[in-house]
Amino acid sequence: MTVATDTRALDVLADFPAIPEGWAYLDTAATAQKPKPVLDVIARAYGETYATVHRGVYQRSADMTLAYEAARRRVADFIGAASPDECVFVRGATEGINLVAQCWAGTQLRAGDRILLSALEHHSNIVPWQMVAERIGAHIDVVPLTDDQCIDLDAMAAMLTDQHKLVALAHVSNVLGSVLDVKRAAQLAHGVGAKILIDGCQAVPRMAVDVRDLDCDFYVFSGHKLYGPTGIGVLWARGDLLDAMPPYQGGGSMIDRVTFEKTSYAPPPGRFEAGTPHIVGALGLHAAIDYVAEIGLDRIHAHETALVAQAREALSQINSVRLYGPEDSAGIVSFSIQGVHPHDIGTILDEEQVAIRAGHHCAQPLMDLLDIPATARASFGVYNNAADVAALVRGIERVTRIFG
Ligand code: PMP
Numbered sequence: 001m002t003v004a005t006d007t008r009a010l011d012v013l014a015d016f017p018a019i020p021e022g023w024a025y026l027d028t029a030a031t032a033q034k035p036k037p038v039l040d041v042i043a044r045a046y047g048e049t050y051a052t053v054h055r056g057v058y059q060r061s062a063d064m065t066l067a068y069e070a071a072r073r074r075v076a077d078f079i080g081a082a083s084p085d086e087c088v089f090v091r092g093a094t095e096g097i098n099l100v101a102q103c104w105a106g107t108q109l110r111a112g113d114r115i116l117l118s119a120l121e122h123h124s125n126i127v128p129w130q131m132v133a134e135r136i137g138a139h140i141d142v143v144p145l146t147d148d149q150c151i152d153l154d155a156m157a158a159m160l161t162d163q164h165k166l167v168a169l170a171h172v173s174n175v176l177g178s179v180l181d182v183k184r185a186a187q188l189a190h191g192v193g194a195k196i197l198i199d200g201c202q203a204v205p206r207m208a209v210d211v212r213d214l215d216c217d218f219y220v221f222s223g224h225k226l227y228g229p230t231g232i233g234v235l236w237a238r239g240d241l242l243d244a245m246p247p248y249q250g251g252g253s254m255i256d257r258v259t260f261e262k263t264s265y266a267p268p269p270g271r272f273e274a275g276t277p278h279i280v281g282a283l284g285l286h287a288a289i290d291y292v293a294e295i296g297l298d299r300i301h302a303h304e305t306a307l308v309a310q311a312r313e314a315l316s317q318i319n320s321v322r323l324y325g326p327e328d329s330a331g332i333v334s335f336s337i338q339g340v341h342p343h344d345i346g347t348i349l350d351e352e353q354v355a356i357r358a359g360h361h362c363a364q365p366l367m368d369l370l371d372i373p374a375t376a377r378a379s380f381g382v383y384n385n386a387a388d389v390a391a392l393v394r395g396i397e398r399v400t401r402i403f404g
Contacts, residue, residue, distance in 0.1 A: 009385045010295060010303050016383050024354040024388035029174050029202055029332050029379030032227045034288075041287040042229060045280040053279050054253055054270075068279055071286035072269070075234050078289045079219065080210035086242060088235040088269040089282055093201045094124040096220030096235035097168070099272060100197055101128035103245040104218075104237075109165050111137030116159065116167040116194070118143040118151040119369050120176060123362040125168050125199045143169075145369070148326040150178040157188050164194045171203035175361045175375065177308065177329025179203075186215040195241070201225055205381070206304055206331045208297040211236055223281060227382070228288030232281030235272070242268040249274040292382070300382055304331040307380045307389055314393045320400055324375060334361075334375040337396070340403045342376040348402065349376075352395040354388075 015035040019025050025033060045067075051060040053068045069084070076084040090096045105115070115129050119142050133140055141164075143156045151169060160167075167189040171180050182198055189196040197218035203209055204221040211219045218241070223232040237245075247254055247265055251274035256264040265271045292300060311333045315321045324334040337345060346358035357377045360367045367373060378392055 010299065010382050011385075012295065013383045013385070015291075019383055022353055024384070024391040026354060026356045026378040026380065026384065026388060026392060028205070028381035028384075029225070029377065030357050031224045031230070032205060032381050033383060034229070034284075035227055035291050037291050038228060038284050038287045042280055042284045045283050050280075052276060064279060067286075068277070068282050071282040074286045074289050075236075078209075078293065079204070079234075079236055080212050081236050082212060083239060085267070085269055086236055086239050088237070088242070088272045089277055090220075090233050090235050090272075091231055091278070092222035092224070092233035093199060093220045094222075094233075096218075096233055097124055097197070097199065098128045099235055099248045100218050100220075100237070101132045103248050103272075104195075104241065105129070105132045105138075105166055106135070107246060109133075109136050109138045112163065113138045113165045114161065114163045115140050116143060116156065116164050116189075117141070118156075118169050119145050120149070120151065120173045120178065120363065120366045121168070121170055122174055122199065122201070123364070125170060125197075126365065129166075129168060138165075142365075145178075148178075149173075149176045149324060150326055151180055151185070153181060153184055153188065156185065160188060160192045160194070162192050164189070164192055166195050166197065168197040168199065170199045170201070171209070172201075172206065172330045172332075173325070173363075173366075174202050174332065175334050175363050175366055175377065176325030177202075177332030177334070178326055179207075179328070179330050182214040182216060186217075190215070202330070202332070205292065205300075206297070207301045217241060223285040223288060226285070226288050227291055229278075229281045229284035232278045232285050234285075239268075242272075245272075247274070248272050251275045253277075295382060301330070303382065304380045304384075307331075307384055307386070308333055310386060310389045311378060311392060314389065315396060318393075318396060318400060321396065324370065331381075332377060332379045334377045336372060336375050337399060337403070340399060342374040344403075345376040345396070345399050348399045349392070349395040352391060352398065354391050354395045356392070 053065040072084040195217040198216045200221040219236045224230040254274040320338040342358035
């Protein structure tokens with residue numbers, strides 16, 4: 001099988017020193033490789049300009065504080081937030097969701113209230129809600145999927161009641177690549193007075209996101225999937241919601257005044273950033289946002305859409321391959337091969353210099369729904385091209401030969 005040349009190739013592979021020639025890295029949905037501008041910012045921050053933030057009276061620390069807060073402004077601009085104060089630096093999407101579960105849901109929900117999730121959510125958008133629901137006596141409902149494996153918004157419309165106080169959904173599924181119509185989901189949630197949290201982990205690296213245009217209430221994402229460092233992510237929340245939320249953790253930096261009798265808290269976002277933050281992580285995220293913005297999210301989206309189409313077309317010609325997710329899935333192709341465990345697919349592909357993910361992708365309820373233990377998943381990033389798709393397809397053809 002030959003794969004057509006990708007005319008939209010972004011030609012940025014040389015920016016990624018950790019991708020050796022001939023290695024097809026197809027695991028960007030797990031974590032993205034880092035471009036040189038991000039590596040340079042990290043090396044310079046630790047190697048030349050390093051100091052703490054928010055506390056120092058010396059120039060170096062004041063400069064670092066400016067850089068840290070400039071990163072927050074860059075994030076706000078990137079996702080269309082009304083103010084940088086609406087952007088809380090967290091460890092990643094997981095921490096962002098836990099923060100909302102504890103500080104918003106944990107204080108706003110009452111026994112008998114309901115939370116609506118979907119059947120394709122990542123464990124990090126399931127377990128934090130279960131923990132808070134159990135504590136409070138709230139209930140969780142699950143929106144099913146359509147035949148083409150997208151979140152079924154018609155079903156959601158029929159399920160929503162005024163007992164629902166929160167809807168939490170993935171913008172793009174990390175397994176299926178299905179893209180949610182966030183605006184419609186928000187409209188439906190708001191129609192019954194519920195808030196809506198969007199897990200933007202897989203969306204932010206591959207499409208332009210404007211949180212105010214989407215009209216959601218909370219939006220979370222991780223820096224490391226956006227070509228930035230690990231250990232840094234963003235929780236965006238509408239200012240009025242953040243203002244009303246109690247702190248997540250106690251410690252330095254999140255206070256206004258501390259005495260042994262009583263402590264008053266800083267306003268957001270500081271209230272939610274106890275302790276010395278991941279300073280260099282924020283600077284690296286800033287560089288990563290600059291990097292993708294310079295390429296252009298629309299170009300990245302078109303590029304990945306072309307690669308997904310090539311991969312799906314080529315894989316669909318192999319009889320024993322079963323593809324999951326909708327035709328227009330964003331950057332992600334999940335598949336299985338009849339009679340072959342996905343881990344064996346991953347191991348054989350590794351011998352062919354093709355790195356994919358095999359497993360349940362932290363979405364066990366989705367695997368149960370599909371009645372499979374795992375899938376093989378190829379996911380694309382800015383550095384991939386038609387040669388990577390061709391290597392994937394050659395590898396799969398070898399798998400099918402080996403397993404007869
Ligand atoms: N949601 C989705 C859709 C994801 O793909 C991931 C990461 N696989 C997460 C949440 C959790 O992100 P992190 O582990 O960076 O906190």
